[in-house]
Amino acid sequence: MSAIVKLRPGLTHPSTFMQLAAAALVFALLTANTAAWAEESRIVALGGSITEILYALGAQDRIVGVDSTSLAPPSALQEKPSVGYVRAISAEGVLSLKPTLVLAIEGAGPPAALELIRAAGAPLEIVPDAPTPEGIRRKIEILGETVGAKDAAAKLNREVGAGFAALEGLRARITKPVRALFVLSFANGRTLVGGRNTSAASMLALAGAVNAAEDVDGYKPMTDEAIASAAPDFVLMMKNGDHHVDAETVFASPAFALTPAARTRALLALDGLFLLGFGPRTPDAARELIEAFYPSLATAAP
Structure with missing residues (x-):
């Protein structure tokens, strides 16, 4: 007497159950192995x-x-x-x-x-x-x-x-963008700045500022004459190690002495990873720049 197998609708042969069970087992093993590797x-x-x-x-x-x-x-x-x-x-x-x-x-x-x-x-x-x-x-x-x-x-x-x-x-409320210059290093009369196609340029854009070194491509030296002509309202630097120079030294140099930034000693130095790392704190870094560039927005911001 042969056994009678009752199939559910949509399944046409007992082997289908075996295939499904095998696939489920393989998936479970792969998932377990992946989880174990991750741990x-x-x-x-x-x-x-x-x-x-x-x-x-x-x-x-x-x-x-x-x-x-x-x-x-x-x-x-x-x-x-x-x-x-x-x-x-x-x-x-x-x-x-x-x-x-x-x-x-x-x-x-x-x-x-x-x-x-x-x-x-x-x-x-x-x-x-x-x-x-x-x-x-x-x-x-x-x-x-x-x-x-x-x-x-x-x-x-x-x-x-x-x-x-x-x-x-916040950027939508900016009516007159500031001109900001990112200085990567400042030593021996050689000023290395962040031009276009750099993380510094991207951060300045997020903060609603015009990059005063937009005529420079990459991180390159900028002459004293070019810096004076760029007329930055604000100077931005990293505060880590040799990258940071105090405002007194920067604005005493011929390159910066006659810039709008020198008149107000407008220099801000932030942690390098916070400023240029483009990690999860980037919105906080850009907001800090906005508040420095545009104090009126800082006081009105929620």
């Missing part, structure tokens, strides 16, 4: 914004090494070994940490060091670093997917998006 991974983060985002996503316990630009949160460099400056990485230092994944910001290097890391068998991913609101959101999304923290990444992106939306409202 046990040993990550070396090369890039301050990568480290900052990983901490914001709650993945800090998986980080075994960082680069010297990982200044946020401050505990990162205190807790984790440093493998050098992001553009001058030590391949040996990275490999000594036995990483299961190296996350390198676009522009990290030198290329020879990255090739050594790859050749040694350490998985290495390059994270894009477009200095735009969309670029920040994409960076957060990629890192969230990589470390298995999609929900946390989505939440962080909502917060960042709200910050950028508030900036749009």
Whole structure:
């Protein structure tokens, strides 16, 4: 007497159940393996914004090494070994940490060091670093997917998006944009500025300012005559290490002495990662610039 199998509507053969069960089992195993890898991974983060985002996503316990630009949160460099400056990485230092994944910001290097890391068998991913609101959101999304923290990444992106939306409202109220000049370094009579196609230019645009070095492409020296002719209302610098120079020194130089900025000693120095890192705090950095450039907006801002 043969057995009778009753099939549910839509299923035409008992083997269908077996196929579905096998597919479900494979999916479950893959999901479990992915979760286990995410929990046990040993990550070396090369890039301050990568480290900052990983901490914001709650993945800090998986980080075994960082680069010297990982200044946020401050505990990162205190807790984790440093493998050098992001553009001058030590391949040996990275490999000594036995990483299961190296996350390198676009522009990290030198290329020879990255090739050594790859050749040694350490998985290495390059994270894009477009200095735009969309670029920040994409960076957060990629890192969230990589470390298995999609929900946390989505939440962080909502917060960042709200910050950028508030900036749009502030910029809409600017009637006369200031001319601002970002000075990367100021030494030995040589002023290196941030022209177009730089993260500094992108930040000035977010803050509703005109880049006084818009005729310069990239980070390049600018002559005293060109600086005087550019007539910046405001000078912006990083306050980290050798990048920062006090206002007295800057405005005593012939290049800046006759600029509108010199008349009011309008110089602002901010942390480099906060200002140019294009991480989750970028809306806060741009808002701080807006409040410095346009005090009337600062007092009226909610």
